[in-house]
Amino acid sequence: MLTDSYQIGIDMGGTFTDIVVINQKGEMWTDKADTTPKNLIEGLLTSLDNVSGQMGISRTSLLNQCDRFVHGTTIVTNSIAELKGAKVGLLVTKGFRDTLRIARSPRTDDRDHHKQVNVPDIVDRKCILEIEERIDKNGKEIVEMNSRQVEQAVKQLVEENNVEAIAVCLLWSFLNAEHEQQVKKIIESKYPSVYVTVSSELYPVMREYERMVTTTLNAFTGPKVVRYVDQVQSTLEEIGLKSSVVFIQSFGGSLSADEVRLAPITLVDSGPVGGVLGSNHLGTTLGIKNMITGDMGGTSYDCSVIVDNKFSKTQRVYLREFLTGLSKIDVTAIGSGGGSIAWLDSRGVPQVGPQSASSDPGPVCYGRGGDQPTVTDANVVLGFIDPMYFLGGRRKLEKEKAEEVYNEKLASKLDMSITDAAASVYQLVVASMSNAVRGVSVERGHDPSEFTFVAYGGALPIFAAEICREIGIRKAVIPSTSAVFSAQGLLAGDDVRNLVRSCFWKPGQEVDNVNKILEEMEEQIKASLYASGFKDGEYEIQRFGDFKFEGQIFELPVPIPSGRLTRKTLEEIANNFAPLYEAEYGPGTAWVHSPVNMFTVRVTGIGNVEKFQPKSYSDNPVKAEDVQKSTRQVFLPMEHKWTDIPVYDDREITPGSKFVGPAIIERTQTTIFIPEGTIATMDNYRNYLLDL
C-alpha cells in the first residue's frame, strides 16, 4: 500500500495555534491549540498531538510522512510590537547619530498632540556610535575609514555596553559597501558570537533612514529568532520530521530557516499572508481571477486586492511608527473587529473601534468581565448570533448582559431603542469596512463589480453580503474553512527569495554595471534555492527595475527580461515607461519632459512547490426546508425591522444546494448571513458562493 504523504501548515497567532494537515488525496484535518507565549514550542507540539490524534495516527508517523512543513509565526511581529528584542549597538557615519530619532520627522496627521510623540528608541542612545568615514553620492570615498577607531567602538559596544547584536548603517554604503564590510570583518573576527547586520547586505537601497531602521530592527529581532528557529528545527527533527521547516514571510511565500537567520525581519507582519495566499489558491481552483479579500478577527479587519491572480505588493512598509524598506503583500488594516468597542464621541455620535476588548476579557456577552459594548454584542442583540450555539454550543453567551450594556452606554444616551443602538453599530461597521474595501479597489482604479469578495475570519460572514451591497460587489465566497483559512493558506504558497538593490542607470549610459549587479543577485538567489533542494527547472527567476522620472520621487517596478541586458533593452523600457506610470498613477502624471532613470533592481526567485488540491465532492443538493433547524427573529439593521428568518445547519448541507435570503447558515465557528435578494450556493468544495 502506498503510504500517504502529508503537508502541514501551522499558523501561530497571539491566542491560538492553528494547524492544517492535507494529504495527496486532498483530505484535510484542522485543529488548534492554545499558544504558549512562555515557550512557543509547547503550543506547536500540542497542536501536532491534537491533529494526529484526530487523524488516528501517531505524531511520529505524521512527521515521518510529512514532506512540507510550513510555519507562520508572529515572533518577529510581536517582538517589534512590544519593543522586546536584543540589546543592539548601532554604528553610523559621524555627524548622523540622531537619524533614528529625527525619524524624517515623527509628526503624524493626528490632531491630538497628546498622541504626537517621538518614535521610540530601539537602540539605547549610548549604544549609537559614530564612525569617522564618508562616501559621497558617486560612491567615492572622501573620508578614509579609521579602523582603529572602529575597533574601539566595537569593543566599547560589546565589552562595556554588553550588546548582543550590532547593526551597521553608513551613508551611501549601498553604492560602496567597502567601509561596512571592513566594520563587519572587525566585529566577526573579534566577537564571533555577536549577531551582525550590515545595511549594504540586508537592504542595499538609497534613503539612509529606512535602511537604518530595517537594519536595526533586523539586529533587534535577530538573536531571538535564531534561537527559535534552531529550537523548532532541532525539536521537530528529534521527533521524526524528515523534511525541513520553512517559514512564511510577509512578501508572500516561504523562506528557508537559513535565510530566516540572516534576515528575520522578512517574517514580520506575515499574519495576513496565509489568508491572501489561500484566497488566491481558492480563486485559481474556482476560476476566479479578481478578488478582494477580507479577514475580520477580534481587533481588526484586513483587506487586500488580487488582480489576475496576482496579489499587489507594497514597498517601504511601516512597522508601528517605524518606516522600513520592506516589501510585503499589500494589506489594509482597520480597527474593526468582533471585539471592537462602540462609544460616543464628543459630539454624541456613535463610533466603533479602534479600541478593542479583544479575546480577554472579550465582549460583554462572554460574561468574562467585559463591560464595554462590542460588535459581537451587537450581533447577539440583533439576533444574528444564537447565544446557545456560539462555537457550536461550546460557549453559552449572555444576551441579557449585551442588551444591558447597549442600553447603558448607547441607547439611553442616544434616546433610541437597544436594537436601534446595536443596528447603528452594525451600520457603522459595514460603512468603515466598505470604506476600506473602497480604498483597495475604487481608489486604485478597480471596479468592484468585477471582483469577488472572499470573506473569512470568524466574524466577517455576518457582514460580508452587506459590504458587497454597499460597495457594488456582486459575488462573494465564504470558504469552507473560513475560521482556519489562514493556516490552510500557508500551504498554498511557493518558496520565495527576494533581493533588492539600488542600481542607477540613465539612458545613454552603459549597462555593464547593471548586468553585474543583476548577475550577482541571481547567483545569490540560485544558491539559496539550491540549498533548499530546488533543482534547475524547479524554480523561476523574475527581475524588475524600479524606474522613475527625474525630479519625481515615486518609482515603479517594471519587468526586465532575463539574460544579459543591452543598452537598447533598457532604453526601450525607459521609452515605454510613461504609459505604465500613468496606468499606475493616473493620466497626466508622467513627467514626459523629464528623463526616465532606473534607481533600483529587484530579483525574485520562486521555487515551485507541489500543492495538494482539496477534495471535490459531487453535487447532491438538498432542499432548503429539509435542513432548516429553526426560525429566528432577527432585527435587520439595514432595513430597520424585525423579521423571522430561517436558520440552516451547515453540517446537513451538501454541494449544489441553494438558499434564498433572508437566511442564516450556521457553522460551528461562524454564522453566515444571507440578506434578502441574495442567493447562496454550496459548491463542490463546500464553499458558499453568494450571488448579490
Place this chain on the structure above:
Amino acid sequence: MAKTNTEQTSGNLIKAEIIRQQLYNIAQEMGIVMIRTSGDPVISEAVDFSTFIADKNGEIISFSGYMTMHAGPARQSVRHIMATYPEDEILPGDAFICNDPHTTGACHPPDVGIVKPIFYKGELVAWCWAEGHLLDVGGMSPGGFAIAANDAYSEALRFPGIKIVSEGKIIQDVFHLMEANFRLPKHDINNIRCFIAACNTCEKRTIDMIDKYGLEEFNKYVELNKDLTEKAYRQRIAELPKKTYEATEWIEHNGHENNLWPIHCKLTVHEDSLTLDFTGSAPQTDGFVNTTEGTAIGCAVTPIMLVLTPDIPFNEGIFRATNIILPEGTVVNAKMPAPVSSAHMEAGMRITKVVTDLLSRAMMESEDEWIQSHAMAAFHDSWVVGVFSGKDDEGRPTVFLDMNGGGAGGGAQTICDGIDAGAAFTQLSNGLPDIEINELSNPILYLWRQLNINSGGPGKYRGGQGIEFGWIPWGTDGGTELVSTACWQVPSRGAMGGYPGGTSGYWSIKNSNARKLMQEGKLPDFSQLDGEKELLPSKHVLQLAADDVFVQFEGGGGGLGDPLKRDPQAVLRDLYDGYITQEMAEKAYGVIIAENGKVDEQRTKTRRELIRKERVDRAIPPIKKSNVKKQLQFLRTSGEALHVKTDSNGQLFTCCSDCGTVLSDRNEPWEQGAVRINTEVSGALGDYGMFVKGRDHAPYVYLNELACPECGSMLGISTSVND
C-alpha cells in the same frame, strides 16, 4: 426594550456620520492623489499641501489632515471667485487658479491653489480645493521668499482666482504665462496638473455620493454635520472660564530692518463662542512679513483645531462660533501693495503662537479635566528657510529649497515632552528628507545633521528639540544662499511655568578647512571647523564659495511646568541621551549628577531649594500681595502650577500648587500675587546654554518670570518687549 423605535433621529445621526466619513475619505483621497501624482519631494515627502471640500456656499465641510492654516485661504478663494464671477459664468468642468494673497487669501504666492466647482445635474452643489507649494512662481527672488521686496508687485506672478480649466479644457494661455514668468515652469506646471487631478477625483467621488444619497439628503446631512460640530464646539467653549485673556507676540526683522512689530490679541470667552480681536497689532510694513486676511484666519483657527477641538471633526461649524477681528492695514490684515511673500511664516506663525498661548491659558483654568490636560506650550513655530540657487554638478541652474527647514521642535504637553523635529504647528504629517536624497539631487554634501542640543524649552515636560546641520557646496563652484527664519530674537513661550525654547539661526564659515580635514581622514563637526565664522542675520542673502560651510540650526518648543519639578531621572536621561548639557541640567533643572553617573539626590534637593530662593530674592514684589492665611480646602487643579482652593464660605482662591500659598482671589488675575523677575531673554536663557539672539539695539526682549512669593515655584513665564 422600553423605548420606541426612534429611527428618525437616531438614523439621522448614523447617516450623518457615514456621510461625514465618506467626505473625509474623499478629502483624504485627494491628498493621496496629490502625493501619488506629483512625485515632487516638496508635495509628496514634505507634504506641503492641503485639500478641502466646501459646500455650495463655500462653507468648509471636510479637510484632509495636512496643512491646517490653508483652511483660511481655501475658504477665501471660493468666496472671492463667487464674488467676482457672475453665477452663469461658473460652469461644470471649470477650475480656477489662486495664489494671490491679496484677493484669494493665499499664504504666499508659491502656495498655488486650484478651486473647482462641483455640479450635479447642472446645479452647483459643492467646491473643492487642492493646493501645494511650488518651487518658484517668478518674481525677484528664486523660491519666492522675496526678502528685498518693498511691495507685492515685485514678489511674484499672482493669479487672483481666474479660470485655468474651462468646461473641462485646460486654458493653455495660463500655462504660457507661467512658462514666461516662472523659473522652473515644467516642474511647476506638472504639479498644477496634479492639483487639477486631485480636484477631478473629488468631483467624481462627490457626484457618486450624491447619486447614492440624492441631493436633498446630501445637503441635509452636510448641514447636520456642520451643526454637530458647531454644537460640540460651543459645548466645549461653555466649559472655559468666561474671561478675557490678552497677549502679544512680535514679528522680527522684515527683510529691510531688524525691528519688532507687535501682534496683539485679546481672547474673549463668551457663553458659547470665542472672539479673537487683533486690534492693537502694528500697522503693515514694507517688508515681506505681513499677512492678508485669509491666511490670518487660517492661522488663528489652527490652534482652535489642534488644541481646543482635536477630537471634533473640523468644518464650518467652527467658524460659526468664532469671531476673528483683524483690523485693516495692519500686519495681520495687510492691504495692497504690502509685500506678503513670507506671510504665513512670519505674521502667520506669530498669530498661531499667540492664540495657542491664549487658548492654553483659558483651558488650564477650565474645570473639565480633558480640556485642562490639553493646554500646551507653543511649538517653536518657525519654518527655517534656506534656499540655495546656483548650478548643479552638470552645470544646470538649480533652486534647492532644503525641506530640512521643517525640523523645529514641538511644544511640551501636560503629559509628555514635546515632539522632536515636529515642524511648524500647522504642519500635520510633516516629513523631512533623507540626507542621501538631498545629496543626490543637489550640489551639496552634509557634514552633519543632528538634534540641536539644549534647544527644547526647559520644563517639567521639556519642549521638543529642533535639528541642526552643516553642509558644503559639492560638485559646484558655489552659489547664492537665501536665509529667512521667523524666530530668532523672540523665543516661543512655555506654559505653566515652563521656559521658552531656544531659537533658530544660521552660520556661515567662509574659507573653511573642511576639505583639508576630510583629506586628513576627519569629518569635521562645528567645533573642528576653522575659517571666518559668522552668525548670519535672520533674513539675509549671501554668496557661498566652494570652501564655505553653511550651518543651520532650528529652535525648540516651549517647556511646560517648572523645570525644577522635572523628575531628576528624566533630566539624567536627557543628559545621557545627549539632549542637554550638564550646564543645563544644573542651572535650569537644578539636577546634580554624582561622580558615579547617578543623580546626587541630596545635592539636587539643596540646589533646587537654592534656585527657588534665588528667584524670590531677585524678584520684585507682587503687584498685589494676597494676605489670606486661613485654612483652605483643595478644590481642583488649574494647570500644572496652580490650584483652586475654597474657604468655608465657598469663596475661591488661586494658589501655588506646590506650597499652597494664596496668590489671589479666584476672580482676580493670579499674576498679581506672584513675584516677578524680568531679564533680557538672550542672557537669561544663554545662562542655561541655550541660543536666543540678543538684540543690539532697542527695543529689547525680556523674559518675564512669575514665581510663588513663598516657595519660589515657577508659575508662569512670558516674553515682553521694552526699551
